[in-house]
Amino acid sequence: MSISVQIKSGQNKWDVAVEPSNTILEFKEIISKASDIPAGNQRLIYSGKILKDAETVESYKIQDGHSIHLVKSGDASANAAKSSTAAAATANAAAGSAESAVPTNITSGQTNGFNPLADLTSARYAGYNLPMPSADMFGPDGGMTNMPNQDDMLSMLENPVFQSQMNEMLSNPQMVEYMINSNPQLQALGPQAREMFQSPFFRQMLTNPDMIRQSMEMARMMGGEGVGIGGGLNGDSSFPAPGETSTESATAEDNAAARNPAATNPAAANPANPFAALFNPGMNPFAGLGNPAAAGSTGAPGTPQYPGFNPSMLASMLQQPRQPAQEDTRPPEVRYESQLRQLNDMGFFEFDRNIAALRRSGGSVQGALDALLNNDV
Amino acid sequence: MSKVPRSFRLLEELEKGEKGMGPESCSYGLADSDDISMTNWNGTILGPPHSNHSNRIYSLSIECGPSYPDEPPTLKFISKINLNCVDSATGVVKPDFNPIKNWKRSYTMETILLELRKEMAHPSNKMLPQPKEGETY
Numbered sequence: 001m002s003i004s005v006q007i008k009s010g011q012n013k014w015d016v017a018v019e020p021s022n023t024i025l026e027f028k029e030i031i032s033k034a035s036d037i038p039a040g041n042q043r044l045i046y047s048g049k050i051l052k053d054a055e056t057v058e059s060y061k062i063q064d065g066h067s068i069h070l071v072k073s074g075d076a077s078a079n080a081a082k083s084s085t086a087a088a089a090t091a092n093a094a095a096g097s098a099e100s101a102v103p104t105n106i107t108s109g110q111t112n113g114f115n116p117l118a119d120l121t122s123a124r125y126a127g128y129n130l131p132m133p134s135a136d137m138f139g140p141d142g143g144m145t146n147m148p149n150q151d152d153m154l155s156m157l158e159n160p161v162f163q164s165q166m167n168e169m170l171s172n173p174q175m176v177e178y179m180i181n182s183n184p185q186l187q188a189l190g191p192q193a194r195e196m197f198q199s200p201f202f203r204q205m206l207t208n209p210d211m212i213r214q215s216m217e218m219a220r221m222m223g224g225e226g227v228g229i230g231g232g233l234n235g236d237s238s239f240p241a242p243g244e245t246s247t248e249s250a251t252a253e254d255n256a257a258a259r260n261p262a263a264t265n266p267a268a269a270n271p272a273n274p275f276a277a278l279f280n281p282g283m284n285p286f287a288g289l290g291n292p293a294a295a296g297s298t299g300a301p302g303t304p305q306y307p308g309f310n311p312s313m314l315a316s317m318l319q320q321p322r323q324p325a326q327e328d329t330r331p332p333e334v335r336y337e338s339q340l341r342q343l344n345d346m347g348f349f350e351f352d353r354n355i356a357a358l359r360r361s362g363g364s365v366q367g368a369l370d371a372l373l374n375n376d377v
Numbered sequence: 378m379s380k381v382p383r384s385f386r387l388l389e390e391l392e393k394g395e396k397g398m399g400p401e402s403c404s405y406g407l408a409d410s411d412d413i414s415m416t417n418w419n420g421t422i423l424g425p426p427h428s429n430h431s432n433r434i435y436s437l438s439i440e441c442g443p444s445y446p447d448e449p450p451t452l453k454f455i456s457k458i459n460l461n462c463v464d465s466a467t468g469v470v471k472p473d474f475n476p477i478k479n480w481k482r483s484y485t486m487e488t489i490l491l492e493l494r495k496e497m498a499h500p501s502n503k504m505l506p507q508p509k510e511g512e513t514y
Contacts, residue, residue, distance in 0.1 A: 006397065008397055008401060010401065043434060045404045045421050045423075045434065046395075046404065046406065047394055047395055047404065047405065047406015047407065047419060048394065048404050048405040048406045048408075048418060048419030048420040048421050048436070048437070048439075049404075049406065049419050049421070049436075050421065050434055050436065061410050063395070065396065066395045066396060066397070067395075067396055067397025067398075068397070069397065069401065069404050069423070071423055071432070071434060072432075073432060331427075333426065333427045334427065337427075337500070341498070344495070344498075345495075349400050349401060349402060350401075351426060
């Protein structure tokens, strides 16, 4: 007489009737009819044992009402992953090898447990009517597919709360580390970049809306003309990045140029000087960067006495809002790794539901919890 | 509260294992269902997804000594695994692994299996290179 056993696989459960004298292989065929999983892709676990095809159901002492875990083997689940996340096909493999790689833009969400935008969602800012990015800006995964337009940016920057937030962010060493790591140009600068971020002046520059506005105008102007000064160095970037040259002396000279707008530096006199627009007296956002003591000298390349400021940095920062943010194509399980772990720690083991809940909440564990507890997913 | 004696505890765990009432990711049962002392058990851990362990099934043998659950069981991996808390020569889960070191009477075999799985999924471990699947100690 046949016995009825429950097959469990993820969220799916099937009740299957089987003869105790059946072999496991025959058993798998029966299961495949119920589950649509080919027998070859099934692995069955019962009481801590992997069931072998040649043995019989009887031999494992499987009894009526018992349950058996079904695990889909490698290729089957790979296919499932492919269909579940459209672009994830290669990302899974890539995620393994590029584990340590930092995404190239800040909008790509979670990286190695450090979420630079976490503060934005923290309770501290509840109640402030912050012109934060609104929901429609976010894609289904909470990733920003479109950055706010420049005007929105500027009005955001004018908000004192936002400014203090920016300041706070920049004084967080982890954040600075992250920004440096996420930008190859900053990385190339090494410790100087860190020093620069720590200087109060630079911070003020980043948070002063007037300066940002000027710089944006500048970037727009230059990008619009399509002049591509220094474009040879920078490829497709719309803003010249002279500091990117590989030779150190060139960098130093460019730095000097930035520092010494009025000096007799030949670069400054050069009509093709990309900084010309910057050096319009009265609106030079970098003027304050010049060390008064050095202003009179000829720039002394190679011996910077203070953290060198490199316009390419600002350029690359400004580019972010200009270029459509790169869409995050990593599979949700990689993106929400830390949140998933938290959910697991809280006792939510259903992977698919956790992912669905996190996607819905845009990565907020709290939101995901609500969804899970309300059975919304 | 009175203590649940060993045999009752193990019968409880056995039922939970057989009926699959526990979590999906691990399974356990008596190695020999005629063994009335209920000493030797089998366990499996389904490798956590999105790690080097994903889609692997790790088999373990578990021994619940006469003083279980006052004393922790001993666990030994049968499938080869590269994990800090597992002795690389024998597959034995090291006694300093947290739930064993700080064993509480309320812990079960399932507790340890789940902790081991968590350990596999831990960011510092999940990408550890693993031996070929199917190799055993």
